[in-house]
Amino acid sequence: MSTLTALTIDVVIPVYNAPEFSKRCIDSVVTHLGSFIRTIYIQNDASGSQTRAMLDGLSYPQVKVFHALDNQGYGKSVNDAVARSDADWVLILNSDIEVLGNFLLPLCAAIAVDRKLAVISPTEGDISSEKAASYLRQPGGYITTYRLRGYAFLIRRAVFQELGGFDSQFGRGYYEDTDLGRRLVKHGWRMGVHPDAVIRHETGMSFGRGKAYQELVRRNRALYFSRYPLARQNVLVVSGAYTLADLPLAVTDLLEQVMRQGGRLHWLTPERLPVLPCLQMRNSVINLSVLVKLMLRGWLREDKRITMVWMLPAVPLWMRILLKLFVLLRGLKVREWNAASF
Template identity: 25%
Template structure:
């Protein structure tokens, strides 16, 4: 039961090259293959990486259709029974990927997510409860969340051992059985960015799949919140994805969707206030 790594990249050649180098050494050993999906990078990131590492399977996207669509494109070409899905800004080594697979098989998990850390070694809260109007109202970057210092139950305490979770795990790095991923149709490509992981895990859970988290495997994620106008664009995209999520999973709760639209409008205004934490 082999492992296919599906890595998505966009305009990040220097960083992705550095992080890809140790992974390539695992091809034919811990890994069956590395599939690099480039989301139409203007700087030709994918072409450059293919030239540097001819052994990888390079799949260019004709245009940037978002993270989920890119992952689906790579997963459809994968040979392994297990998929290690990851961003191009994440540091993980072949032995760690093999360990994830061993932990998943030993626990009967269909999804196994590692502990993600910042470059400084701080844990990233990547285990979360599924979005609801209440959790969004008190989320840590909402007006009430900032004022009250609350996450509204959206963020979960990271388990201190390998165990199943009732919510979802972050989509930047996780291992999943290819069969299960395909059974639910993979990522919903209507999510361009953000919340696609919550939607996928919700559909997996509803299908009976077991979602696990393990702190035994620690990976570095070279990602941080941007500031200024770029951060505001990200916030708008997150709101767009959340609106679609609620329309999809709560089709009869029109009042909740109207309430969320008002909340998002307030949050964007709050976000612009001087001195607010981004």
């Protein structure tokens, strides 16, 4: 409570159509967060008349509604709304979010102990207690991430402004949040997801999942990867019975570098690893079905495909043979370490 009262927190909700979901979002924010926040800035991105009428009919004193004359897109809407705030922190929410309780409490606890934490997000309930237990908890209880997902996040307003907010080149939306995350990491800031803070998220309420959505995603994905080509890295790591603590510093630095650059790691080991450092690392027990699934992953999405194979010492012979075949068929790079280097 003392942490919350020491901070000023405003809420920003960009709205584009979907009036029922937008109203549910606003109502839930007022109900569960109203006494802990200051102002709720609603940026109406040239929605239809039904949505505009709903927003104009809101009677909450904390809510300030602004109507854009033209459709500007998610990023520009958020930038305009954040520019009106002078709070220490800004909570940015998609309009299809439903707040289920005061999830700001664990987020602010994390902020209180980590001055380099720029962004902290709740989960959509997609991190189970079992899954959360497999990741290292940082002071304050959050899990490190190197990928910002913009559906709901609390950010230092000054940092958001210093970095120029969301890049308008991403237009109406998609990947502008991932791009901002890359810039935050580049400037030395940390990002986290708190598994104890849970919200409900109904995806695709504004754009849907039709042709317009597909075109937006394809365009902005290409723009994102043109800026950050190393974010395409999907490294398959295979080893004997090693944990992170057993690896030489040079190897752990290489793993960290892949994740910091926006890439992902999937580590196959004889037994499950006791703890993983961040959400961009996955771990599975070595078996044929997992290997085949990883080999075929991303068949229709190039950015999902394995791009490189790293073989650490003590890989079973049958796995080594299959990996060499996989590397040959897919034309991938492979890097091997021998026991003498460990």
